[in-house]
Amino acid sequence: MIEFRNVTKRYGRTTILDDVSFTIERGQFVVLIGPSGCGKTTTLRTINRLIEPKAGTLFIDGEDVTHQNPVELRRKIGYVIQQIGLFPNMTVEQNISVVPKLLKHSRAECEAITRELLALVDMPYEENASKYPSELSGGQQQRIGVLRALAASPPIVLMDEPFGALDPVTRESLQEEVKRIQRKLKKTIVFVTHDMDEALRLADTIIFMDKGRILQMATPEEMLQNPADPLIKSFLGRHTDDEAIAAPKKAEAFMKRRVYTVHENAKTLESIERMRKREVNSLVVIDDDERFLGTVSIEAIKERGKAGHPIREYINGETLTVHRSDDAKEAFDKLLSSSENYVIVLNDDRTVAGIITRTSTAKAMGEALWGEMDA
Amino acid sequence: MRELLFATGEHLLIVALSMIVATLVGVGLGILSSWKKRLGTVIITIAEIVQTIPSLALLALLMIIFGLGNLTMGIALVLYALLPIIRNTQVALTELPPAIIDAARGMGMSRSQRLTQVEIPLAIPMIFGGIKVALVNSLSIAVMGVLIGSGGLGYIIYRGIQQRNMARILIGAIPVVVIALFFDWAMTKIEQRLSTHTT
Numbered sequence: 271m272i273e274f275r276n277v278t279k280r281y282g283r284t285t286i287l288d289d290v291s292f293t294i295e296r297g298q299f300v301v302l303i304g305p306s307g308c309g310k311t312t313t314l315r316t317i318n319r320l321i322e323p324k325a326g327t328l329f330i331d332g333e334d335v336t337h338q339n340p341v342e343l344r345r346k347i348g349y350v351i352q353q354i355g356l357f358p359n360m361t362v363e364q365n366i367s368v369v370p371k372l373l374k375h376s377r378a379e380c381e382a383i384t385r386e387l388l389a390l391v392d393m394p395y396e397e398n399a400s401k402y403p404s405e406l407s408g409g410q411q412q413r414i415g416v417l418r419a420l421a422a423s424p425p426i427v428l429m430d431e432p433f434g435a436l437d438p439v440t441r442e443s444l445q446e447e448v449k450r451i452q453r454k455l456k457k458t459i460v461f462v463t464h465d466m467d468e469a470l471r472l473a474d475t476i477i478f479m480d481k482g483r484i485l486q487m488a489t490p491e492e493m494l495q496n497p498a499d500p501l502i503k504s505f506l507g508r509h510t511d512d513e514a515i516a517a518p519k520k521a522e523a524f525m526k527r528r529v530y531t532v533h534e535n536a537k538t539l540e541s542i543e544r545m546r547k548r549e550v551n552s553l554v555v556i557d558d559d560e561r562f563l564g565t566v567s568i569e570a571i572k573e574r575g576k577a578g579h580p581i582r583e584y585i586n587g588e589t590l591t592v593h594r595s596d597d598a599k600e601a602f603d604k605l606l607s608s609s610e611n612y613v614i615v616l617n618d619d620r621t622v623a624g625i626i627t628r629t630s631t632a633k634a635m636g637e638a639l640w641g642e643m644d645a
Numbered sequence: 646m647r648e649l650l651f652a653t654g655e656h657l658l659i660v661a662l663s664m665i666v667a668t669l670v671g672v673g674l675g676i677l678s679s680w681k682k683r684l685g686t687v688i689i690t691i692a693e694i695v696q697t698i699p700s701l702a703l704l705a706l707l708m709i710i711f712g713l714g715n716l717t718m719g720i721a722l723v724l725y726a727l728l729p730i731i732r733n734t735q736v737a738l739t740e741l742p743p744a745i746i747d748a749a750r751g752m753g754m755s756r757s758q759r760l761t762q763v764e765i766p767l768a769i770p771m772i773f774g775g776i777k778v779a780l781v782n783s784l785s786i787a788v789m790g791v792l793i794g795s796g797g798l799g800y801i802i803y804r805g806i807q808q809r810n811m812a813r814i815l816i817g818a819i820p821v822v823v824i825a826l827f828f829d830w831a832m833t834k835i836e837q838r839l840s841t842h843t844t
Contacts, residue, residue, distance in 0.1 A: 345753035359766040361840050369752050402842050544654025
């Protein structure tokens with residue numbers, strides 16, 4: 271358990287922490303978040319006393335640590351930083367063994383710890399233990415950075431934007447690993463980030479800070495539902511945006527407007543040529559008034575088509591259709607309950623408005639859940 | 646020939662002993678300078694001033710205090726060797742990546758543990774580079790030793806000058822050049838090896 275009681279920190283006249291009080295329960299994953307300069311990193315570094323507060327008290331497990339020997343205190347608290355900070359002159363094993371060695375563990379114990387921890391992140395001991403940090407990728411380096419912090423089994427681990435410098439894919443897999451490790455080893459983790467996605471993904475409790483004060487301390491759910499301040503709301507951004515969460519209701523919101531049509535009098539070969547050019551397997555057949563008649567597939571023409579015949583003879587009249595103002599659910603149901611790959615969306619006058627495919631459905635769902643998506 | 650070997654040996658011995666002393670003192674002062682900024686500036690300024698004193702003048706001054714002989718030469722060599730060693734040590738230690746120092750502190754290393762386990766190992770290549778410069782300098786400065794009654798290859802060169810014997814001068818001078826070039830080459834190689842695992 272970590273308790274801040276009226277902690278204040280000033281640099282000259284600037285107040286970095288302004289009478290901050292909060293309690294972190296044992297085994298919690300707590301994320302400190304806020305705009306730059308809000309005091310989140312200072313708060314973190316106060317816990318292992320890399321920063322000494324001007325006033326106030328810090329308790330860890332009920333003990334006032336402001337008067338303990340900081341060097342001894344730090345050996346009981348894991349520490350991971352954004353720049354990783356592996357010691358380049360030491361191998362992976364030596365890096366992981368730093369704190370155990372400081373605590374006078376034997377060589378055999380250090381090796382056992384290294385083996386166990388490397389197994390935790392699927393980096394085989396034989397392959398990795400004797401490598402130097404420069405021989406590892408960024409993601410692997412930070413994995414070792416995390417393991418190094420866990421090596422002496424500290425009950426508390428501090429992480430200062432540990433994944434900020436990693437590419438998104440690596441970041442995500444490390445987030446998962448850390449969350450998994452935290453659950454498994456029941457660590458209390460205090461984690462600083464400025465990335466709300468990361469906070470929501472990892473935290474049991476989020477502490478939102480601004481100008482040295484805590485604006486809100488809540489579970490992710492609570493914060494999403496009741497952000498206590500407009501600033502928090504802006505940080506949450508699309509996560510609380512009502513329209514984004516409430517999925518669009520009408521079929522037209524999900525359709526692609528580009529539809530490849532062909533006139534009913536077009537000839538078979540001409541239609542095949544057009545499909546090939548557009549790289550599609552079927553075309554929407556329309557009449558003189560651009561009204562929807564049905565679709566024609568390449569299979570149908572290949573099976574029964576005769577050169578020079580108009581494609582009206584091969585129309586599939588069974589094509590799924592919905593009206594553009596129909597409930598989107600209807601279109602989805604039709605798609606899911608049939609083997610067709612698309613539903614045609616029609617206007618009032620039965621002209622073609624657009625098409626809903628299986629891909630566009632998935633994409634639309636994704637957007638509704640997680641915001642704008644690429645591709 | 647025996648005379649040459651003896652003189653070369655003596656030359657190397659004087660330089661080697663001076664370098665050992667200069668390394669110990671220089672690295673020590675370098676560490677001190679990296680810890681205490683103000684004091685560091687004073688130390689380095691003094692070392693710089695010493696460096697600018699012409700060797701002839703420095704030897705004369707030292708001779709007044711310590712008399713004639715190898716010891717005086719050794720002291721002069723140490724004084725000349727200090728600057729590159731102190732400066733390289735100080736720069737190497739102060740320019741370590743802050744993140745690495747932060748990690749070392751945050752993990753609970755004491756100041757001396759940080760120094761011996763992380764900072765010195767990472768600073769070694771640059772400190773070694775300072776020692777190399779000092780050593781190569783010392784090899785040629787040591788020739789002056791003959792003027793204050795110290796041995797070494799300077800003695801052979803001096804005798805050659807007195808006898809106006811070009812061959813003799815060269816017999817004394819060439820080994821100095823060859824030895825200096827050899828150390829420069831060998832120590833550059835070692836320096837490269839040392840810096841493999843420092844970034």
